[in-house]
Amino acid sequence: MSRKHFLISLFILIITLHTLPTVRSTSDDSNLCSNSPISLCPISCFRPDPVCGTDGVTYWCGCGDAHCAGTRVAKLGACDGNDSSVSGQALLLINILWLTLLAFFVLFGLL
16 A cells, blocks of 8 residues: 555656646746847937837837836837827827928918
8 A cells, every 4th residue: 555655646746846847937037139139329220120118118229229228128019008198199299280380381471
C-alpha cells in the first residue's frame, strides 16, 4: 500500500513541477519595443508610427520617441481618446474656421 501512495505522490509532484514553468506572472514586464533599435534623442520622424505610453500620451514617432520621454510603451497604436481630446478637437475646429474666414476676406479684398 505504501508503494501505491509513493507512486501517486511522485506522479502529482512530476505533474506539478511540469506545469509550474507555464504559470504566467500577473505583472506584464514585456517591452513592446524590445526589437526596435535604440535611437538617440531628439527624434525626428518623417512618417507617424504612434505608440501609447504608460503615461497615457500618444508618441507619434514610435518607440524611440517614448523612450526619449522616459516612459514605457503600453500598446502599439495611438492611445484611446479621453476628455482632453474633445477640447483639443474643438480648438482645432475654431482654428480652421477663423483661417477659412481670413482666407475668404483676403481673397475677396474685404480686409
